[in-house]
Amino acid sequence: MGRSGKIDAMYELARQQYAAIGVDTDDAIRRIGDVAISLHCWQGDDVGGFEGDAQSLGNGLAVTGNYPGRARTPDELRQDLQMAYSLIPGNHRLNLHAMYGEFDTPVDRDAIDVQHFQGWIQWAVDQGVPLDFNPSFFSHPHAADGFTLAHSDPGIRQFWIDHGIACRKIAAAMGAAQGSPCIDNFWVPDGFKDTPADRKTPRERLAASLDEIFSGSLPPTHTIDAVECKLFGIGSESCVVGSHEFYLGYAISRNQMLCLDAGHFHPTEVISDKISSVLMYVPELLLHVSRGVRWDSDHVVTFTDELQAIMQEIVRGGFLDRVHIGLDFFDASINRVAAWTIGTRNALKALLAALLEPTEQLQQLEREGDFTARLALMEEQKMMPLGAVWDHYCQVSDVPAGRQWLDVVRQYEQDVLKLRSDASVPA
Numbered sequence: 497m498g499r500s501g502k503i504d505a506m507y508e509l510a511r512q513q514y515a516a517i518g519v520d521t522d523d524a525i526r527r528i529g530d531v532a533i534s535l536h537c538w539q540g541d542d543v544g545g546f547e548g549d550a551q552s553l554g555n556g557l558a559v560t561g562n563y564p565g566r567a568r569t570p571d572e573l574r575q576d577l578q579m580a581y582s583l584i585p586g587n588h589r590l591n592l593h594a595m596y597g598e599f600d601t602p603v604d605r606d607a608i609d610v611q612h613f614q615g616w617i618q619w620a621v622d623q624g625v626p627l628d629f630n631p632s633f634f635s636h637p638h639a640a641d642g643f644t645l646a647h648s649d650p651g652i653r654q655f656w657i658d659h660g661i662a663c664r665k666i667a668a669a670m671g672a673a674q675g676s677p678c679i680d681n682f683w684v685p686d687g688f689k690d691t692p693a694d695r696k697t698p699r700e701r702l703a704a705s706l707d708e709i710f711s712g713s714l715p716p717t718h719t720i721d722a723v724e725c726k727l728f729g730i731g732s733e734s735c736v737v738g739s740h741e742f743y744l745g746y747a748i749s750r751n752q753m754l755c756l757d758a759g760h761f762h763p764t765e766v767i768s769d770k771i772s773s774v775l776m777y778v779p780e781l782l783l784h785v786s787r788g789v790r791w792d793s794d795h796v797v798t799f800t801d802e803l804q805a806i807m808q809e810i811v812r813g814g815f816l817d818r819v820h821i822g823l824d825f826f827d828a829s830i831n832r833v834a835a836w837t838i839g840t841r842n843a844l845k846a847l848l849a850a851l852l853e854p855t856e857q858l859q860q861l862e863r864e865g866d867f868t869a870r871l872a873l874m875e876e877q878k879m880m881p882l883g884a885v886w887d888h889y890c891q892v893s894d895v896p897a898g899r900q901w902l903d904v905v906r907q908y909e910q911d912v913l914k915l916r917s918d919a920s921v922p923a
């Protein structure tokens with residue numbers, strides 16, 4: 497029997513095993529096929545962007561590693577992304593930062609326009625990869641002292657307000673072209689290294705700046721705004737203006753989408769436990785699925801308990817239509833196409849595991865107070881043949897089922913990535 501036949505045979509056994517506990521594997525595969533994960537462009541070039549006058553990253557963001565093959569141009573980034581998408585089952589999205597526009601001449605952030613993203617918009621339509629968007633409030637001289645929308649200087653504040661307004665217009669154009677809303681996520685680094693004497697005024701300024709940015713109404717069929725909190729960053733250890741409480745309150749009071757980044761809380765605090773709470777009060781959630789190691793280190797997403805718990809919460813709560821799953825990690829110490837592939841495949845595997853749970857049975861046991869059986873079945877679930885269903889899903893999606901995807905990435909590294917050098921950046 498060939499490999500494909502073996503995958504079919506293993507799937508048939510798994511299908512029967514799941515059916516015995518009341519789980520329909522074909523239905524789980526249908527449901528996961530409808531979930532689009534938004535891959536983040538910034539894993540492909542270490543959060544560099546294409547503005548030409550690359551500023552040092554700063555603003556609490558740090559990428560370590562010097563693996564060869566960083567994408568140096570939009571075309572290279574698109575080529576690398578296409579390679580990653582070809583190794584991931586399903587149809588997914590791309591999350592683009594504003595600093596990744598295509599600029600013939602220098603254009604400052606407050607003056608960027610739809611024309612600078614036409615190449616991305618066309619690529620997205622051609623590839624069937626819808627776009628999400630992010631204003632870039634970092635790596636810029638006007639963010640050098642750590643403040644943007646909450647800055648005490650009204651001129652600098654206005655510069656960043658104009659950037660936010662420009663980005664909403666671009667996101668709306670993306671949504672119109674692709675026929676589905678482009679989520680436009682706002683994260684600002686603003687914060688204090690040491691104990692502030694006044695936490696209140698910067699927060700008032702941030703709220704006022706955001707209100708100004710969001711005051712223009714745009715069709716929700718084209719773009720939806722989201723706001724992302726953070727506990728601390730390097731250089732903002734003592735106080736981040738846009739804290740969780742700030743944005744939770746902001747999003748609830750403005751009926752807006754909230755973004756929860758898995759790396760933006762205390763190291764032992766998990767976002768899985770927040771999903772059902774915040775969805776009682778905000779219409780929709782965006783997730784930045786990340787993996788902090790001791791701090792917001794943005795490691796590649798692995799198949800951790802927390803990743804599984806996040807996906808379980810989405811499925812158990814019936815939230816698949818209200819939660820948008822994006823990724824946010826950047827590791828320059830390994831092959832960057834592999835990083836996307838590993839992280840996205842893991843997110844999907846965890847989602848598939850959640851879709852293969854006998855959710856109703858577990859919740860019924862809980863309602864009856866039979867916590868013994870609930871725990872017993874949750875633990876038995878861990879030995880169910882998830883891998884056989886995953887392999888089948890990959891096979892019917894025409895992507896490598898097991899570790900074979902790595903051979904494809906290795907070949908791409910030889911043929912494409914290794915030929916890139918900083919000395920010869922294409923025009």
Ligand SMILES: C[C@H](O)[C@H](O)[C@@H](O)C(=O)CO
Nearest residue numbers: 538630683724757784824
């Ligand atoms: C590039 C950033 O990681 C991203 O915009 C933001 O979502 C973040 O998480 C900052 O820590």
Ligand SMILES: [Mn+2]
Nearest residue numbers: 724757784824
């Ligand atoms: Mn994030």
